[in-house]
Amino acid sequence: MKRAFTLTGWCCAIVALCASAPVFAADHFAQRFALQLEEGAAYYSVTLPAAVYLASDRGDLGDVRVFNGAGEPVPYSLDAARELTRVPPTLHAVNWFPLPPAAAGSSSSSRLGVTIAADGSLHATAAPPARSQHDTELIDTGRASPKAGASGAPPSNEANALVVHLRDDNYQGRVTVEASDDLQHWKPAGDAQLLKLSYNGSTLSQDRIELDGTRARYLRLHWLDGVPYVDSMELEVQPVAADNVQRTGRIWNEGIVARAGPKPGEYFFVTGGPFPVERLRLNLPQPNTVAPAVVYSRAGLDAPWRQVASATLFRLHNGAVEQSNPELELMPDTDRQWRVVVDTRNGGLGAGTLTVAAGWRPATLTFVARGAAPFTLAVGSAAAVSSAVSRGDLLMGASSVAATARVGDALSAPPEADARSSGDADARRRYLLWAALVLAVGSLGMIARRLARGARVHAGDVGNSGAPDSPGRAGAAGTDAAGSAADIPNGHRDDKT
Template sequence: MKRFVATLMLGALSSWAAADTDHFAQRFALDLDGNAAYYTLTLPDTVYAASQRTDLGDVRVFNGAGEPVPYSLDGRRAAAPAPTLRAVKWFALPTPDAAAPSAALGVTIASDGSLRAAPAAKAAGTAAGTQADLIDLGRLDGSADALQVHLGNDSYQGRVSVDASANLRDWQALPDAQLLKVGRDGDTLTQERIALDGLRVRYVRLHWLDRAPQIASIDVEVQPGDTAATANASAPRQWREGVAATPGAAAGDYLFDTGGAYPVDRLRLNLPQPNTVARVSIYSRPDAQTPWRELTQATLYRLHGATGEQVNPPLEVEPDSDRQWRVSVDMRNGGLGAGALTVAVGWRPAVLTFVARGEAPFTLGVGNGALTSVAAKREDIVIDESSSTASARVGAALPALPQDAPAPPAADRDAKRRYVLWAALILAVGSLGAMAWRLARGASRG
């Protein structure tokens, strides 16, 4: 009898658990390159949009037999230490073609790769007529997050194109940047930072698209880190554009939902009106039941000038997978004015590595808040780095399986759990009562 009761209770609880863990909001085919023991893929935005957990704990990889296979998930980095600033040398290149600096341009290349000024070169400030500057970052113990170009001008506004190279021959184009320095009533608004997005290169070339500034000094922001901490640094940053922000209850508040479990580390706030300067605070939270958490404060601007429109660079925050965000504008300067605020959110996608155990086709399931993460450390599943590893991609969405019917709301799941537990408890109490009655009856007969 006891065994029967225990079996009944376990069966009821198991059926409840299976109803929650078999469901996936989305299933995707995995397209594989070649035949390998391991496959690595970068998670697209469709996976983040379907996930119901901020840590992607509801991601699973299955083989053709429907069996889950081991996988690792790299991308959620721990909070990085503050970058260090280091002064660097730069060299004026008074020519539109700075791809091959040489002694004719006043620059020589030493055997260790460092750049040195020839007698005719000027390494401080920017000479009249200079169209480009070449910067030697030196040997970095880490990655280059950004350049800080300190302007000597009292007032400056201009655009600059940015290229990076490891050998002065092959150049990689980076997004254009804008530098700004304006003053009013004793206050100064500056934008002297050029993002390099964690590059590991030796040289950076700045080509001035407008008039060249007077440069007082240049620093590079160096972010120390090892391979594990930057596992997804090579994955290009993805952006979700056109996220609409709606006015909140308080004046100057704007609310928006990212629409997925994206690990947002960049925010681009598109101001509705030109010639706007506003001080803002940024908050986030996972849901409406959680208090707001302040992430950062910043000055936003959108200014018209002789060289075109100048806007602030994207705001940087620690990777944050909260869906709900709030922009609180300091209204003492008039706020943002009329018009709609739109937002673009950027993130570094996670890199998933799985073991190709079993037969194809392999699939990926995601979207079940009842699941918890089973991702392993990469070093625990990739036994030998020299083993066969190939690329994979998240392909087309697959039709839902029978068990993938829409999951009940959380309140319904909790109610179901209570009903199952109460039923099991009533059965157990009834069984114990029956056993006690039998014992009492046997004793009376004896």
């Protein structure tokens, strides 16, 4: 009996589980993209565009898959940009040489007033020009950004930014930076607006010029709005992991509108996908605004807010020059919901709309071209679990370099395929329900049969044991009753006597 009840309980649990389980196909993804690649390579690497992030249901892109023409999944690795920069950046002091306007465009080191030593370092050969007679600085980054060695291996450091420490207490101006390895061929490396304002013991400064990973030995800094006094210059260097993954350039999601919250100085915005945001550019609505702010993020509505950055936001207008606060630097953050809290004691941001630009570096997906084309990339499944392997395990020491592939247009799934997939899932669930119900009914019938048989056996045992003894017992009972009735009157008579 105990086994029957246990079986019934399990059957009921199966029925409840099947009834409450969601209907989905194991291989159903919300979006699929065509992969465009050249024939003949064994491995391909593809940079994931914003459309893949927008379609993903997972913060770690665990629902990304690659399928061949037969619909079979192929092995792949997924290398996020944040995994390529594990070591924090460092600052290295650099040497710089003021150049007069005539020499700034020259390619000869003698006309620049410097000589190049055997190790590539620069040394001055003439007295520097007066501050009013120069508008360019020639910068030697030294060994902080070495060139490629004899083996052709790339250097292990990248220059993220040039930090210029100004002596002037009040300066605001634009600058541009060029980079070169031979002092002859120059290419643009960055631009910025430098700022230093001091008032009542407080200093507001912007001294950082983004270089975005240049590896050139020499830099050339042009002052566009007057030359200030410079105390020192430093190069922010980022050590790069020694792997074969190319560091992708930063992509910006522009024009994100932050809506005002229920509290004064509170603003909310969403990124729309699990983008690994590492830069935030907050565009203030009104010029001549200065306000401290704190930035928070969270993965979803049920998650608590966590602080990710704080800074003094400003937008200052000075004639033809307008200066804004620098970009906020973050650890790569895949949260979708963001909150900005501005100090309103001095008026906050005033009227207007706060807009945001989010900068991020896309992940690189490498896959094995197993099977026949066409290959497709699928994404968007909350039930999917990441099946990515490490890049080293995927390549298995292969000497061939992965060819470049590109994510093409989104593919529309045929309606009949979705209907067939959903119908198959419904049919499987119906079969499970019927099987569980049949087991439950069978077990209940077995319990009823055992109960009925036990009741019949018990009734037969009672009838057989009570029939022979009934008359004798009735007679004895009658005799005892009669005797008792006779004795009682006599007792009453004795009492009366």
